[in-house]
Amino acid sequence: MGVRGLLRRTAMSRPAVLMATMPGATALRLEAEAELRRRGWPVASAPAAADLLLVCGVPVLTAAEWVDGIEQSVPEPAVRVAVERSGQVAQALDAARRELTGRAVDPRGAGATDRPAHHREAADRPDAPRHGRAGRESAEPHGHGGHMGHAMGEVAGLPLAERADDRDALKLDQLHVPFGPGLSDWPAGLILRLTLQGDVVQAVEADHLPVPPGQRLPFWDEPWLRAARGEHVTKGCAARRRCAAHLDSAGRLLAVAGWEDAAARCRLLRDAVLSGASREAIGGVLGGTVRRIGRSRTLRWSIAGLGGLPAGRARAAGVSGPALAAAGDAHDRLLTWLRETERGLDALDDTRPLTWADRAGPRGLLDGPTPPSQPLLDVLPGLLTGAEYACARIILASLDPDVDELASAPVSGAFHG
Numbered sequence: 097m098g099v100r101g102l103l104r105r106t107a108m109s110r111p112a113v114l115m116a117t118m119p120g121a122t123a124l125r126l127e128a129e130a131e132l133r134r135r136g137w138p139v140a141s142a143p144a145a146a147d148l149l150l151v152c153g154v155p156v157l158t159a160a161e162w163v164d165g166i167e168q169s170v171p172e173p174a175v176r177v178a179v180e181r182s183g184q185v186a187q188a189l190d191a192a193r194r195e196l197t198g199r200a201v202d203p204r205g206a207g208a209t210d211r212p213a214h215h216r217e218a219a220d221r222p223d224a225p226r227h228g229r230a231g232r233e234s235a236e237p238h239g240h241g242g243h244m245g246h247a248m249g250e251v252a253g254l255p256l257a258e259r260a261d262d263r264d265a266l267k268l269d270q271l272h273v274p275f276g277p278g279l280s281d282w283p284a285g286l287i288l289r290l291t292l293q294g295d296v297v298q299a300v301e302a303d304h305l306p307v308p309p310g311q312r313l314p315f316w317d318e319p320w321l322r323a324a325r326g327e328h329v330t331k332g333c334a335a336r337r338r339c340a341a342h343l344d345s346a347g348r349l350l351a352v353a354g355w356e357d358a359a360a361r362c363r364l365l366r367d368a369v370l371s372g373a374s375r376e377a378i379g380g381v382l383g384g385t386v387r388r389i390g391r392s393r394t395l396r397w398s399i400a401g402l403g404g405l406p407a408g409r410a411r412a413a414g415v416s417g418p419a420l421a422a423a424g425d426a427h428d429r430l431l432t433w434l435r436e437t438e439r440g441l442d443a444l445d446d447t448r449p450l451t452w453a454d455r456a457g458p459r460g461l462l463d464g465p466t467p468p469s470q471p472l473l474d475v476l477p478g479l480l481t482g483a484e485y486a487c488a489r490i491i492l493a494s495l496d497p498d499v500d501e502l503a504s505a506p507v508s509g510a511f512h513g
Contacts, residue, residue, distance in 0.1 A: 111175075111196050112138045113189075114146035116166055116277045119285035119307040119499050121153025122315035124179055126344075128152055130367055131185045133360075141280040143169035148192050151178040159277075159285075159305040166278040173199035270298060277305065281351045283492070285499035288476075295484045300477040307503035314500035316341040317457040317467075323450040324462070334450055335443035340369045341458035342418070342433040342440075349430055349493040350389070353398055361385045375441045382441070386434045400427040403479045403491035414471035417460030419495060426494035459498060467501035 113132055117125040128150060132139060140146035149170050155163045155178075167176050177192040179185050276287035285307070291299035313321045319334040347362035365382055389395060405415070407423035422432040455461060460468030472495045479495075480488045 109193070109197070110135070110137050111147035111193060112140040112145055113148045113150050114140040114143055114166070114170065114278065114280075115150050115152060116163055117284035118151065118153030118155055118159055118163075118277070119305055119503075120312065120314075122284060122498075122500060123182060124152040124185070125284065126367070126370070127182060128179065128185050129363065131189065133363075135189070137189075139280060143278055144171065146170045147174065147196060148189075149174065149176040150189070150192075151176065153284075154178075154180050154308055155305075156308050157306050162277055162287075162305060169278075175199070269293070281348045281493060283497055283499060286497065288480075288492070290480075290485075290488075292485060295486075297480050297483050297485060297488050300480045302473045302476055304499045304502065307500065314498060314503075316344075316459070316498055317462060317501060320450065320455065320457050320462050323454075329450050331446035331448050331450055331454060332444050334454060335440045335446065336369050336372075338458045339437045339440040339444070340366045342437045343369065345458075345493075345496040346430055346433045346437075348496060349399075349426065349490065352489050352493040353395065355389075355395060358385065358389055358395075369444070375444050379441055382438060386438060389434060390431060396427055399430070399490050399494070400425055402426040402483070402487050403429075403494055405475065405479065410471075410475070413475050414464070414466065415460065415468075415475060416464070416471075417456060417458065417468055419472060420460070426490050429494045459496075459501070469497040469499070469501040472497040 115125065115128060143149075143166055147170075149163075149167050151163055163176075167174065170176075173196060175192045175195050177188045179188050271292040272289065273292060274287055274289050276282065277285065285305040287303040287305065289301040289303065290297050312318075316337060319329045319337050323329040323334075343362045343366035347359040347366065350356075350359035350362060361381070362385065365378060365385065368378055402425055404425045405419060405423070407420060410420045410423065418432045418436060419429060421436075422428040455463045457468065459472065462468065476492065476495065476497075479491050483491060
């Protein structure tokens, strides 16, 4: 085999995994995260750092082209594997590792020409998501390590659309770049088309990949929507889902801000809540985590002041839930998620049925004319415009809209009790 082949084979025993989660696949994403954590496999932050592309869910229409583009950005020898149903993750990862190991031993079998022709053609079409050479930057063009670092690196290899005056009246190139699936800690299915001038966001257009027709109920809202259909759902079931959703959102924001250890603790607690752990088993760890995060001056300095959303502005836009209750910035929203989770522990085992008074899901009221994530998407352009790119990532994570909700029918008046 030789030394080089042996080193490649050893490296591929724990490949770096890039996850691309499709709309409707939140449950699969959680299952995959837990399996990767169990195996100790690293999670890649962008295509250029990945060995394996793990697609959770079924890409449909433009989503398939987007995933093809991401695959073209993963360096050789790259393997793409899809998981479409619960229980498939471990088997899919085992198969992918075997294939990666084989390619590492025989690199001649891992050339770009081995990829299906439709993958190559999709990346070359002008209407396809641009992830090729420029795609490694367009997927994640800027560094955001440490405690976020409010500066960004050089944007290389991207098409320059036009020039315009920046905030200092200087002529700078404007870049029109799509960001979406394939970024770590990114809302599933969300696409943001940003106009960047230097490191500053000048304009924002929010879009999303299509939600598969006939999909299951949005994972995080499922208890409330089932109750709206007339099914018997307990308050405890809803409380567990809300607490887990808040911990998931907090973990995403902390990871984007560079607080990986705190993010990992939130995700472990999330999984414990979903698996039925008792209040006694969770309370002490959660309390310590909340106190540690709340007391951190460094974290406050990193994210405070970003994405300020006063209550009046939020209410006028139709925002409800934690983003309205926080009535402040990214740091306020983080603490609101964590405090609501602490309060929610008391209801984990409540066997009473959900009633009209319980119609608020993790992101807000579910009986309005639009799902609660829609107002969060509506306020995004105003909050991101003028922010540095790295700060924009924090602002987005602090709102954490759920694209799955956009396919749900309104449930106004459907709750009983």
